[in-house]
Amino acid sequence: MNNLKKQLSILLAILAVICLAAAISLVIYRQAADRRTEELLDSMRLQAENETESAEAPAPSEDTGSEAESESSQEPPRELVDNPYQDSYLANEDMAAWLKIDGTVIDYPVMWTPREETYYLYRNFEGKDDQNGSLILDTDSSLDPVTTNLIIHGHNMRSGAMFGSLTEYEKESYCREHNIITLYTKECERRYEVLAVFRSQVYKKTDQVFKFYKFFQADTQEEFDDFYQNIKALSLYDTGVTAEFGDRFITLSTCVYHVEHGRFVVVAKEIEPGDFYAQTNN
Protein backbone atom coordinates (compact mmCIF):
# COMPACT_ATOMS: atom_id res chain seq x y z
CA MET A 1 0.00 0.00 0.00
CA ASN A 2 2.80 2.33 1.00
CA ASN A 3 4.60 1.42 -2.17
CA LEU A 4 1.57 2.41 -4.21
CA LYS A 5 1.32 5.72 -2.40
CA LYS A 6 4.97 6.32 -3.01
CA GLN A 7 4.58 5.59 -6.70
CA LEU A 8 1.58 7.89 -6.88
CA SER A 9 3.54 10.65 -5.15
CA ILE A 10 6.40 10.25 -7.61
CA LEU A 11 3.96 10.37 -10.52
CA LEU A 12 2.35 13.53 -9.16
CA ALA A 13 5.74 15.07 -8.59
CA ILE A 14 6.73 14.32 -12.18
CA LEU A 15 3.49 15.83 -13.45
CA ALA A 16 4.01 18.91 -11.30
CA VAL A 17 7.54 19.30 -12.61
CA ILE A 18 6.28 18.92 -16.18
CA CYS A 19 3.65 21.61 -15.55
CA LEU A 20 6.23 23.89 -13.97
CA ALA A 21 8.69 23.31 -16.79
CA ALA A 22 5.99 23.96 -19.40
CA ALA A 23 4.86 27.12 -17.62
CA ILE A 24 8.41 28.44 -17.25
CA SER A 25 9.23 27.61 -20.87
CA LEU A 26 6.08 29.37 -21.98
CA VAL A 27 6.91 32.44 -19.91
CA ILE A 28 10.46 32.56 -21.28
CA TYR A 29 9.27 32.00 -24.84
CA ARG A 30 6.59 34.66 -24.56
CA GLN A 31 8.92 37.17 -22.97
CA ALA A 32 11.47 36.60 -25.69
CA ALA A 33 8.77 36.99 -28.35
CA ASP A 34 7.43 40.12 -26.64
CA ARG A 35 10.91 41.59 -26.43
CA ARG A 36 11.61 40.80 -30.07
CA THR A 37 8.33 42.33 -31.20
CA GLU A 38 8.75 45.37 -28.97
CA GLU A 39 12.22 45.99 -30.34
CA LEU A 40 10.91 45.71 -33.86
CA LEU A 41 8.03 48.08 -33.14
CA ASP A 42 10.35 50.51 -31.38
CA SER A 43 12.60 50.63 -34.40
CA MET A 44 9.60 51.27 -36.63
CA ARG A 45 8.37 54.00 -34.31
CA LEU A 46 11.80 55.58 -34.25
CA GLN A 47 11.99 55.54 -38.02
CA ALA A 48 8.61 57.21 -38.21
CA GLU A 49 9.68 59.86 -35.70
CA ASN A 50 12.80 60.59 -37.68
CA GLU A 51 10.80 60.83 -40.88
CA THR A 52 8.37 63.22 -39.23
CA GLU A 53 11.16 65.39 -37.88
CA SER A 54 12.86 65.58 -41.25
CA ALA A 55 9.53 66.40 -42.91
CA GLU A 56 9.00 69.23 -40.43
CA ALA A 57 12.40 70.68 -41.26
CA PRO A 58 12.24 73.96 -43.27
CA ALA A 59 13.81 72.53 -46.44
CA PRO A 60 11.14 71.97 -49.13
CA SER A 61 10.25 68.41 -49.96
CA GLU A 62 11.03 67.04 -53.40
CA ASP A 63 7.57 65.61 -53.79
CA THR A 64 5.58 68.74 -53.12
CA GLY A 65 3.72 70.79 -55.62
CA SER A 66 3.07 69.27 -58.99
CA GLU A 67 1.37 66.01 -57.97
CA ALA A 68 -1.08 67.77 -55.70
CA GLU A 69 -1.97 70.26 -58.37
CA SER A 70 -2.57 67.59 -60.95
CA GLU A 71 -4.77 65.58 -58.56
CA SER A 72 -7.37 68.27 -58.18
CA SER A 73 -7.52 71.55 -59.94
CA GLN A 74 -10.44 72.79 -57.86
CA GLU A 75 -8.94 72.33 -54.42
CA PRO A 76 -6.03 74.45 -53.34
CA PRO A 77 -2.80 72.53 -53.83
CA ARG A 78 -1.89 70.62 -50.74
CA GLU A 79 1.69 70.05 -49.71
CA LEU A 80 2.58 66.39 -49.86
CA VAL A 81 5.01 65.03 -47.34
CA ASP A 82 6.74 61.71 -47.05
CA ASN A 83 4.84 59.04 -45.22
CA PRO A 84 6.56 58.56 -41.86
CA TYR A 85 5.75 54.85 -42.00
CA GLN A 86 6.82 54.29 -45.60
CA ASP A 87 9.63 51.94 -44.55
CA SER A 88 7.15 49.84 -42.60
CA TYR A 89 4.82 49.69 -45.59
CA LEU A 90 7.73 48.54 -47.69
CA ALA A 91 8.73 45.96 -45.09
CA ASN A 92 5.36 44.24 -45.10
CA GLU A 93 2.73 44.80 -47.72
CA ASP A 94 0.05 43.42 -45.37
CA MET A 95 0.31 46.57 -43.31
CA ALA A 96 -2.77 48.66 -44.01
CA ALA A 97 -2.12 51.56 -41.66
CA TRP A 98 -0.51 52.63 -38.43
CA LEU A 99 -2.79 53.37 -35.50
CA LYS A 100 -1.76 55.81 -32.82
CA ILE A 101 -3.49 57.40 -29.87
CA ASP A 102 -1.29 60.01 -28.24
CA GLY A 103 -0.72 59.50 -24.54
CA THR A 104 -1.56 55.79 -24.69
CA VAL A 105 0.38 52.64 -25.53
CA ILE A 106 -1.69 52.24 -28.65
CA ASP A 107 0.94 52.86 -31.32
CA TYR A 108 0.88 49.85 -33.61
CA PRO A 109 0.73 48.76 -37.22
CA VAL A 110 -2.64 47.57 -38.48
CA MET A 111 -2.56 44.50 -40.67
CA TRP A 112 -5.07 43.66 -43.38
CA THR A 113 -5.19 40.22 -44.92
CA PRO A 114 -8.34 39.69 -46.98
CA ARG A 115 -7.21 36.15 -47.81
CA GLU A 116 -7.30 35.18 -44.10
CA GLU A 117 -8.68 37.73 -41.68
CA THR A 118 -7.10 36.34 -38.53
CA TYR A 119 -3.66 35.63 -39.97
CA TYR A 120 -2.04 38.27 -37.76
CA LEU A 121 -4.24 37.63 -34.74
CA TYR A 122 -1.43 35.65 -33.10
CA ARG A 123 1.43 36.86 -35.26
CA ASN A 124 3.59 39.92 -35.05
CA PHE A 125 4.44 42.33 -37.83
CA GLU A 126 6.99 39.89 -39.21
CA GLY A 127 4.49 37.06 -39.23
CA LYS A 128 6.15 35.28 -36.32
CA ASP A 129 4.11 33.68 -33.54
CA ASP A 130 3.26 36.18 -30.85
CA GLN A 131 0.59 35.96 -28.16
CA ASN A 132 -0.09 39.70 -28.50
CA GLY A 133 -0.69 39.33 -32.20
CA SER A 134 -1.18 42.46 -34.24
CA LEU A 135 -4.03 44.86 -34.71
CA ILE A 136 -6.12 43.66 -37.64
CA LEU A 137 -8.36 45.60 -39.93
CA ASP A 138 -11.59 43.71 -40.50
CA THR A 139 -11.56 42.28 -43.99
CA ASP A 140 -14.94 43.83 -44.73
CA SER A 141 -13.35 47.21 -44.17
CA SER A 142 -11.29 48.75 -46.89
CA LEU A 143 -8.97 51.72 -47.18
CA ASP A 144 -8.99 51.83 -50.97
CA PRO A 145 -11.72 52.81 -51.55
CA VAL A 146 -12.28 53.75 -47.95
CA THR A 147 -15.45 52.31 -46.40
CA THR A 148 -17.70 54.31 -44.12
CA ASN A 149 -16.49 52.37 -41.11
CA LEU A 150 -13.09 50.84 -40.50
CA ILE A 151 -13.20 48.17 -37.81
CA ILE A 152 -9.95 47.31 -36.09
CA HIS A 153 -9.69 44.31 -33.78
CA GLY A 154 -6.98 43.90 -31.17
CA HIS A 155 -6.22 41.66 -28.20
CA ASN A 156 -7.14 42.83 -24.72
CA MET A 157 -3.82 41.91 -23.09
CA ARG A 158 -3.41 41.98 -19.33
CA SER A 159 -0.03 43.59 -19.93
CA GLY A 160 -1.84 46.53 -21.52
CA ALA A 161 -0.33 45.80 -24.93
CA MET A 162 -2.40 46.08 -28.10
CA PHE A 163 -5.94 47.04 -26.98
CA GLY A 164 -5.24 46.11 -23.35
CA SER A 165 -5.78 49.72 -22.35
CA LEU A 166 -8.82 50.36 -24.52
CA THR A 167 -11.22 49.75 -21.63
CA GLU A 168 -9.78 52.87 -19.98
CA TYR A 169 -12.19 54.67 -22.27
CA GLU A 170 -14.94 53.66 -19.89
CA LYS A 171 -13.82 56.69 -17.89
CA GLU A 172 -15.17 59.85 -19.42
CA SER A 173 -12.17 61.84 -18.18
CA TYR A 174 -9.78 59.43 -19.93
CA CYS A 175 -11.77 59.77 -23.12
CA ARG A 176 -11.60 63.56 -22.93
CA GLU A 177 -7.81 63.39 -22.61
CA HIS A 178 -7.36 60.86 -25.40
CA ASN A 179 -10.18 61.74 -27.76
CA ILE A 180 -8.14 61.91 -30.95
CA ILE A 181 -7.24 58.71 -32.77
CA THR A 182 -4.82 58.92 -35.67
CA LEU A 183 -4.60 56.44 -38.49
CA TYR A 184 -1.60 56.82 -40.77
CA THR A 185 -2.63 55.27 -44.05
CA LYS A 186 -0.59 55.10 -47.23
CA GLU A 187 -2.34 58.17 -48.56
CA CYS A 188 -2.81 60.44 -45.60
CA GLU A 189 -3.05 60.93 -41.89
CA ARG A 190 -6.66 60.33 -40.93
CA ARG A 191 -7.82 61.79 -37.64
CA TYR A 192 -10.83 60.68 -35.68
CA GLU A 193 -12.62 62.04 -32.64
CA VAL A 194 -14.23 59.62 -30.20
CA LEU A 195 -17.97 59.52 -30.76
CA ALA A 196 -19.23 56.61 -28.65
CA VAL A 197 -17.87 54.13 -26.15
CA PHE A 198 -19.85 51.04 -25.25
CA ARG A 199 -19.88 47.40 -24.32
CA SER A 200 -21.52 44.98 -26.67
CA GLN A 201 -21.02 41.40 -27.72
CA VAL A 202 -20.78 39.06 -30.65
CA TYR A 203 -24.26 37.76 -31.27
CA LYS A 204 -25.52 34.58 -32.75
CA LYS A 205 -26.06 34.58 -36.48
CA THR A 206 -29.77 34.30 -35.94
CA ASP A 207 -30.00 37.18 -33.45
CA GLN A 208 -31.82 40.12 -34.95
CA VAL A 209 -30.16 42.93 -33.06
CA PHE A 210 -27.85 45.80 -33.76
CA LYS A 211 -24.44 44.34 -34.47
CA PHE A 212 -21.76 47.01 -34.47
CA TYR A 213 -19.36 44.67 -36.23
CA LYS A 214 -21.63 44.39 -39.26
CA PHE A 215 -21.58 48.06 -40.16
CA PHE A 216 -19.04 48.91 -42.82
CA GLN A 217 -20.79 51.00 -45.40
CA ALA A 218 -23.67 53.47 -45.26
CA ASP A 219 -25.00 54.20 -48.71
CA THR A 220 -28.32 55.58 -47.53
CA GLN A 221 -29.45 57.89 -44.76
CA GLU A 222 -31.38 54.99 -43.22
CA GLU A 223 -28.30 52.80 -42.96
CA PHE A 224 -26.40 55.63 -41.37
CA ASP A 225 -29.23 56.48 -38.96
CA ASP A 226 -29.51 52.89 -37.82
CA PHE A 227 -25.81 52.74 -36.95
CA TYR A 228 -25.59 56.21 -35.49
CA GLN A 229 -28.69 55.98 -33.32
CA ASN A 230 -27.69 52.61 -31.97
CA ILE A 231 -24.13 53.55 -31.04
CA LYS A 232 -25.29 56.77 -29.43
CA ALA A 233 -27.92 54.89 -27.46
CA LEU A 234 -25.40 52.31 -26.33
CA SER A 235 -22.69 54.81 -25.46
CA LEU A 236 -21.73 54.83 -21.80
CA TYR A 237 -21.68 58.62 -21.80
CA ASP A 238 -22.25 61.53 -24.12
CA THR A 239 -18.99 62.47 -25.78
CA GLY A 240 -20.51 65.66 -27.14
CA VAL A 241 -19.54 64.62 -30.65
CA THR A 242 -22.21 64.27 -33.31
CA ALA A 243 -22.16 62.84 -36.80
CA GLU A 244 -24.20 63.03 -39.96
CA PHE A 245 -24.72 61.02 -43.09
CA GLY A 246 -21.54 61.11 -45.13
CA ASP A 247 -19.18 61.01 -42.14
CA ARG A 248 -16.68 58.23 -41.81
CA PHE A 249 -15.79 56.25 -38.72
CA ILE A 250 -13.21 54.06 -37.12
CA THR A 251 -14.25 51.33 -34.65
CA LEU A 252 -11.78 49.82 -32.21
CA SER A 253 -12.95 46.54 -30.75
CA THR A 254 -11.51 44.20 -28.14
CA CYS A 255 -12.70 41.31 -25.99
CA VAL A 256 -14.20 41.92 -22.55
CA TYR A 257 -15.92 39.50 -20.26
CA HIS A 258 -19.09 41.15 -18.93
CA VAL A 259 -20.98 38.58 -21.02
CA GLU A 260 -19.99 35.64 -23.15
CA HIS A 261 -18.35 36.91 -26.34
CA GLY A 262 -18.31 40.43 -24.90
CA ARG A 263 -16.70 43.27 -26.75
CA PHE A 264 -15.57 46.73 -25.71
CA VAL A 265 -15.97 49.20 -28.48
CA VAL A 266 -14.75 52.71 -29.19
CA VAL A 267 -16.24 54.42 -32.23
CA ALA A 268 -14.69 57.63 -33.51
CA LYS A 269 -15.72 60.00 -36.29
CA GLU A 270 -13.29 61.21 -38.91
CA ILE A 271 -12.42 64.88 -38.64
CA GLU A 272 -10.10 67.07 -40.69
CA PRO A 273 -7.25 64.99 -42.08
CA GLY A 274 -3.65 65.74 -41.27
CA ASP A 275 -0.80 65.43 -43.74
CA PHE A 276 -1.22 63.99 -47.21
CA TYR A 277 1.56 61.73 -48.32
CA ALA A 278 3.52 61.56 -51.49
CA GLN A 279 3.06 58.14 -53.04
CA THR A 280 6.07 55.92 -53.07
CA ASN A 281 6.63 53.26 -55.67
CA ASN A 282 6.91 49.91 -54.00
Add this chain to the structure above:
Amino acid sequence: MKKFRKCISLIAAAAILALLPNANALQASAAPAKTIYIRFDTDLHEWRMQVGSWDEGDAGLELYYLNNGNDSQKALDGDTLVVLPNTPEAEPDEDGKRPKQETGNVDLKVNARLGNLTVNRTNVVISANGIDECHVQGDSSAAVSGNVTNAYVYDNAACTFNNNVTNLRLIATVENTVDTNVSVGGTVAYASTANGGGVLKEYYNFAAGSFYFDKNSGLMTDPSQYSTTGSGPAAAPQAPAQTTAPSQTPTQTTSPSSSGEYDDVPKTGESNLLIWLFAGMTILSAMCAGGCLLVRKCK
Protein backbone atom coordinates in the same frame (compact mmCIF):
# COMPACT_ATOMS: atom_id res chain seq x y z
CA MET B 1 -5.02 10.04 9.63
CA LYS B 2 -8.51 9.66 8.20
CA LYS B 3 -8.88 13.39 8.10
CA PHE B 4 -5.61 13.67 6.27
CA ARG B 5 -6.69 11.08 3.72
CA LYS B 6 -9.98 12.89 3.25
CA CYS B 7 -8.09 16.09 2.73
CA ILE B 8 -5.87 14.51 0.08
CA SER B 9 -8.92 13.03 -1.65
CA LEU B 10 -10.58 16.43 -1.73
CA ILE B 11 -7.47 18.06 -3.17
CA ALA B 12 -7.24 15.33 -5.79
CA ALA B 13 -10.89 15.76 -6.72
CA ALA B 14 -10.42 19.53 -6.95
CA ALA B 15 -7.37 19.04 -9.13
CA ILE B 16 -9.19 16.73 -11.50
CA LEU B 17 -12.06 19.19 -11.76
CA ALA B 18 -9.75 22.12 -12.25
CA LEU B 19 -7.70 20.40 -14.92
CA LEU B 20 -10.61 19.10 -16.89
CA PRO B 21 -11.23 21.21 -19.97
CA ASN B 22 -14.37 23.31 -19.54
CA ALA B 23 -14.51 22.24 -15.91
CA ASN B 24 -16.04 25.57 -15.08
CA ALA B 25 -18.94 24.57 -17.28
CA LEU B 26 -19.66 21.45 -15.28
CA GLN B 27 -23.18 21.48 -14.00
CA ALA B 28 -25.96 19.13 -13.12
CA SER B 29 -27.51 18.00 -16.36
CA ALA B 30 -31.11 19.09 -16.60
CA ALA B 31 -33.75 16.79 -18.04
CA PRO B 32 -34.25 17.38 -21.77
CA ALA B 33 -37.23 19.51 -22.69
CA LYS B 34 -40.35 17.46 -23.32
CA THR B 35 -43.55 18.01 -25.21
CA ILE B 36 -46.85 17.87 -23.38
CA TYR B 37 -50.04 17.47 -25.38
CA ILE B 38 -53.40 18.60 -24.08
CA ARG B 39 -56.65 17.58 -25.70
CA PHE B 40 -60.35 17.48 -24.96
CA ASP B 41 -61.42 13.86 -24.74
CA THR B 42 -64.98 13.66 -25.97
CA ASP B 43 -65.49 10.21 -24.44
CA LEU B 44 -64.37 11.22 -20.97
CA HIS B 45 -65.69 14.71 -21.59
CA GLU B 46 -62.71 16.34 -20.00
CA TRP B 47 -59.32 17.78 -20.90
CA ARG B 48 -56.47 15.28 -20.63
CA MET B 49 -52.71 15.43 -21.07
CA GLN B 50 -50.06 13.09 -22.47
CA VAL B 51 -46.29 13.47 -22.59
CA GLY B 52 -44.10 12.83 -25.63
CA SER B 53 -46.82 12.10 -28.19
CA TRP B 54 -50.56 11.71 -28.31
CA ASP B 55 -51.63 8.10 -28.25
CA GLU B 56 -55.28 7.72 -29.25
CA GLY B 57 -55.57 4.51 -27.26
CA ASP B 58 -54.25 6.08 -24.10
CA ALA B 59 -56.55 8.02 -21.81
CA GLY B 60 -53.60 10.09 -20.60
CA LEU B 61 -53.50 12.03 -17.38
CA GLU B 62 -55.69 14.56 -15.68
CA LEU B 63 -54.52 18.17 -16.01
CA TYR B 64 -53.74 18.04 -12.30
CA TYR B 65 -50.40 16.46 -13.25
CA LEU B 66 -49.42 19.46 -15.36
CA ASN B 67 -48.15 21.13 -12.21
CA ASN B 68 -48.24 18.34 -9.66
CA GLY B 69 -46.84 15.29 -11.42
CA ASN B 70 -43.28 14.08 -11.24
CA ASP B 71 -40.60 15.68 -13.40
CA SER B 72 -41.43 13.47 -16.38
CA GLN B 73 -45.08 14.54 -16.18
CA LYS B 74 -45.30 18.12 -15.04
CA ALA B 75 -44.41 21.17 -17.15
CA LEU B 76 -40.90 22.42 -16.49
CA ASP B 77 -38.97 25.40 -17.81
CA GLY B 78 -38.30 25.03 -21.52
CA ASP B 79 -40.98 22.42 -22.16
CA THR B 80 -43.35 22.56 -25.12
CA LEU B 81 -47.08 22.61 -24.57
CA VAL B 82 -49.38 21.76 -27.47
CA VAL B 83 -53.11 22.18 -27.14
CA LEU B 84 -54.75 19.95 -29.73
CA PRO B 85 -58.25 19.92 -31.17
CA ASN B 86 -60.87 17.46 -29.93
CA THR B 87 -60.40 13.78 -30.06
CA PRO B 88 -61.82 12.49 -32.28
CA GLU B 89 -61.71 15.61 -34.44
CA ALA B 90 -64.80 16.68 -36.33
CA GLU B 91 -64.90 15.78 -40.03
CA PRO B 92 -64.31 18.60 -42.51
CA ASP B 93 -67.34 19.96 -44.37
CA GLU B 94 -67.78 20.15 -48.16
CA ASP B 95 -65.47 23.15 -48.43
CA GLY B 96 -62.77 21.26 -46.62
CA LYS B 97 -63.17 23.37 -43.49
CA ARG B 98 -63.60 21.75 -40.13
CA PRO B 99 -66.43 23.11 -37.99
CA LYS B 100 -65.27 25.06 -34.97
CA GLN B 101 -65.20 22.88 -31.91
CA GLU B 102 -67.41 23.62 -29.00
CA THR B 103 -65.34 22.35 -26.15
CA GLY B 104 -65.27 25.46 -24.03
CA ASN B 105 -62.05 27.02 -22.83
CA VAL B 106 -59.31 25.08 -21.23
CA ASP B 107 -57.94 27.09 -18.36
CA LEU B 108 -54.29 26.30 -17.78
CA LYS B 109 -52.00 27.60 -15.11
CA VAL B 110 -48.43 26.48 -15.68
CA ASN B 111 -45.78 27.04 -13.05
CA ALA B 112 -42.94 27.16 -15.57
CA ARG B 113 -41.52 29.23 -18.37
CA LEU B 114 -42.56 27.38 -21.50
CA GLY B 115 -40.18 26.97 -24.41
CA ASN B 116 -43.10 26.72 -26.80
CA LEU B 117 -46.87 26.98 -26.64
CA THR B 118 -48.90 25.94 -29.67
CA VAL B 119 -52.64 26.39 -29.69
CA ASN B 120 -54.24 24.41 -32.48
CA ARG B 121 -57.92 25.00 -33.23
CA THR B 122 -58.93 25.32 -29.60
CA ASN B 123 -59.78 27.95 -27.05
CA VAL B 124 -57.18 28.38 -24.35
CA VAL B 125 -56.74 30.57 -21.34
CA ILE B 126 -53.24 30.11 -20.08
CA SER B 127 -51.03 31.62 -17.45
CA ALA B 128 -47.31 30.80 -17.38
CA ASN B 129 -44.10 32.27 -16.02
CA GLY B 130 -43.28 33.27 -19.55
CA ILE B 131 -43.22 31.77 -23.02
CA ASP B 132 -40.37 31.78 -25.51
CA GLU B 133 -42.37 30.86 -28.62
CA CYS B 134 -46.13 31.12 -28.80
CA HIS B 135 -48.05 29.95 -31.88
CA VAL B 136 -51.79 30.55 -32.05
CA GLN B 137 -53.10 28.75 -35.12
CA GLY B 138 -56.14 29.68 -37.17
CA ASP B 139 -59.57 28.85 -35.73
CA SER B 140 -58.15 29.26 -32.23
CA SER B 141 -58.56 31.76 -29.49
CA ALA B 142 -56.14 32.32 -26.66
CA ALA B 143 -55.69 34.56 -23.67
CA VAL B 144 -52.09 34.44 -22.55
CA SER B 145 -50.72 35.74 -19.27
CA GLY B 146 -46.95 35.90 -18.94
CA ASN B 147 -44.33 37.65 -21.02
CA VAL B 148 -43.89 36.22 -24.51
CA THR B 149 -40.69 36.50 -26.49
CA ASN B 150 -41.92 35.51 -29.93
CA ALA B 151 -45.63 35.32 -30.66
CA TYR B 152 -47.12 34.13 -33.97
CA VAL B 153 -50.83 34.52 -34.57
CA TYR B 154 -52.17 32.91 -37.70
CA ASP B 155 -55.14 33.54 -39.99
CA ASN B 156 -58.43 34.10 -38.18
CA ALA B 157 -57.18 33.39 -34.66
CA ALA B 158 -58.10 35.73 -31.84
CA CYS B 159 -55.61 36.36 -29.11
CA THR B 160 -55.11 38.52 -26.07
CA PHE B 161 -51.68 38.82 -24.53
CA ASN B 162 -51.98 40.20 -21.05
CA ASN B 163 -48.31 40.99 -20.59
CA ASN B 164 -45.38 42.06 -22.75
CA VAL B 165 -44.62 40.61 -26.14
CA THR B 166 -41.14 41.15 -27.55
CA ASN B 167 -41.84 40.17 -31.15
CA LEU B 168 -45.37 39.76 -32.41
CA ARG B 169 -46.05 38.45 -35.90
CA LEU B 170 -49.51 38.33 -37.43
CA ILE B 171 -49.45 35.94 -40.34
CA ALA B 172 -51.98 35.19 -43.07
CA THR B 173 -51.46 31.79 -44.64
CA VAL B 174 -54.85 31.39 -46.31
CA GLU B 175 -55.89 34.90 -47.32
CA ASN B 176 -53.69 37.73 -48.51
CA THR B 177 -54.86 40.05 -45.77
CA VAL B 178 -54.32 39.49 -42.08
CA ASP B 179 -57.64 38.87 -40.32
CA THR B 180 -56.64 38.20 -36.75
CA ASN B 181 -57.89 39.99 -33.68
CA VAL B 182 -55.01 40.65 -31.33
CA SER B 183 -54.62 42.88 -28.32
CA VAL B 184 -51.70 43.21 -25.96
CA GLY B 185 -51.88 44.43 -22.38
CA GLY B 186 -48.17 45.07 -22.06
CA THR B 187 -45.60 46.48 -24.41
CA VAL B 188 -44.68 45.20 -27.87
CA ALA B 189 -41.11 45.82 -29.01
CA TYR B 190 -41.71 44.71 -32.58
CA ALA B 191 -44.80 43.74 -34.53
CA SER B 192 -45.24 42.76 -38.13
CA THR B 193 -47.94 41.59 -40.49
CA ALA B 194 -47.10 39.09 -43.19
CA ASN B 195 -48.64 36.85 -45.81
CA GLY B 196 -47.23 34.25 -48.19
CA GLY B 197 -45.49 37.02 -50.10
CA GLY B 198 -43.50 38.16 -47.12
CA VAL B 199 -43.64 40.90 -44.52
CA LEU B 200 -46.30 43.52 -45.19
CA LYS B 201 -45.78 46.05 -42.42
CA GLU B 202 -43.51 46.48 -39.43
CA TYR B 203 -44.06 48.49 -36.27
CA TYR B 204 -41.93 49.16 -33.22
CA ASN B 205 -42.06 50.05 -29.55
CA PHE B 206 -45.74 50.00 -28.68
CA ALA B 207 -46.57 51.60 -25.38
CA ALA B 208 -48.05 49.36 -22.71
CA GLY B 209 -51.64 48.38 -23.46
CA SER B 210 -51.75 50.19 -26.79
CA PHE B 211 -51.53 47.35 -29.29
CA TYR B 212 -54.80 46.38 -30.87
CA PHE B 213 -55.16 44.81 -34.29
CA ASP B 214 -58.64 44.38 -35.65
CA LYS B 215 -59.29 41.85 -38.39
CA ASN B 216 -61.48 44.32 -40.30
CA SER B 217 -59.76 47.61 -39.62
CA GLY B 218 -56.16 46.62 -39.18
CA LEU B 219 -53.95 48.28 -36.60
CA MET B 220 -56.10 50.42 -34.33
CA THR B 221 -53.32 51.84 -32.16
CA ASP B 222 -52.88 55.58 -32.05
CA PRO B 223 -49.74 56.41 -34.08
CA SER B 224 -48.33 58.32 -31.13
CA GLN B 225 -48.13 55.03 -29.22
CA TYR B 226 -45.67 53.30 -31.55
CA SER B 227 -42.97 53.87 -34.12
CA THR B 228 -42.64 52.77 -37.72
CA THR B 229 -38.86 52.96 -37.77
CA GLY B 230 -36.54 50.46 -36.21
CA SER B 231 -34.15 47.71 -37.06
CA GLY B 232 -36.12 44.49 -37.28
CA PRO B 233 -37.26 42.19 -34.52
CA ALA B 234 -35.92 42.87 -31.06
CA ALA B 235 -33.57 40.53 -29.24
CA ALA B 236 -35.09 38.26 -26.65
CA PRO B 237 -34.80 39.65 -23.16
CA GLN B 238 -33.09 37.45 -20.64
CA ALA B 239 -35.61 35.18 -19.06
CA PRO B 240 -37.52 35.84 -16.92
CA ALA B 241 -37.17 39.52 -17.70
CA GLN B 242 -40.21 41.55 -16.77
CA THR B 243 -39.76 44.62 -18.90
CA THR B 244 -42.36 47.24 -18.32
CA ALA B 245 -41.46 50.03 -20.66
CA PRO B 246 -40.65 50.08 -24.34
CA SER B 247 -36.96 50.32 -24.97
CA GLN B 248 -35.60 52.56 -27.68
CA THR B 249 -32.13 51.23 -27.10
CA PRO B 250 -30.95 48.01 -28.61
CA THR B 251 -30.61 45.00 -26.37
CA GLN B 252 -27.02 44.35 -25.43
CA THR B 253 -27.40 40.81 -24.19
CA THR B 254 -29.26 37.76 -25.32
CA SER B 255 -30.14 34.60 -23.57
CA PRO B 256 -27.11 32.35 -23.55
CA SER B 257 -29.16 29.20 -23.19
CA SER B 258 -30.14 28.54 -26.77
CA SER B 259 -27.69 26.87 -29.10
CA GLY B 260 -26.48 28.32 -32.37
CA GLU B 261 -23.42 29.65 -34.00
CA TYR B 262 -22.03 33.06 -33.31
CA ASP B 263 -21.08 35.63 -35.89
CA ASP B 264 -17.63 35.34 -37.28
CA VAL B 265 -15.67 38.01 -35.44
CA PRO B 266 -12.00 37.66 -34.48
CA LYS B 267 -11.55 36.49 -30.89
CA THR B 268 -9.38 39.02 -29.14
CA GLY B 269 -9.21 37.59 -25.63
CA GLU B 270 -5.93 36.64 -23.99
CA SER B 271 -5.03 32.98 -23.69
CA ASN B 272 -5.23 31.50 -20.18
CA LEU B 273 -2.82 28.65 -20.85
CA LEU B 274 -0.17 30.01 -18.50
CA ILE B 275 -2.63 30.38 -15.63
CA TRP B 276 -3.81 26.80 -16.15
CA LEU B 277 -0.27 25.49 -16.16
CA PHE B 278 0.62 27.26 -12.93
CA ALA B 279 -2.63 26.16 -11.31
CA GLY B 280 -1.98 22.58 -12.37
CA MET B 281 1.58 22.74 -11.08
CA THR B 282 0.47 24.11 -7.71
CA ILE B 283 -2.24 21.52 -7.23
CA LEU B 284 -0.03 18.62 -8.30
CA SER B 285 2.76 19.84 -6.01
CA ALA B 286 0.34 20.03 -3.11
CA MET B 287 -0.89 16.52 -3.84
CA CYS B 288 2.63 15.21 -4.15
CA ALA B 289 3.67 16.82 -0.87
CA GLY B 290 0.59 15.37 0.78
CA GLY B 291 1.41 11.93 -0.60
CA CYS B 292 5.00 12.10 0.67
CA LEU B 293 3.81 13.13 4.08
CA LEU B 294 1.36 10.25 4.11
CA VAL B 295 4.05 7.73 3.20
CA ARG B 296 6.33 9.03 5.95
CA LYS B 297 3.56 8.88 8.53
CA CYS B 298 2.69 5.33 7.54
CA LYS B 299 6.33 4.34 7.96
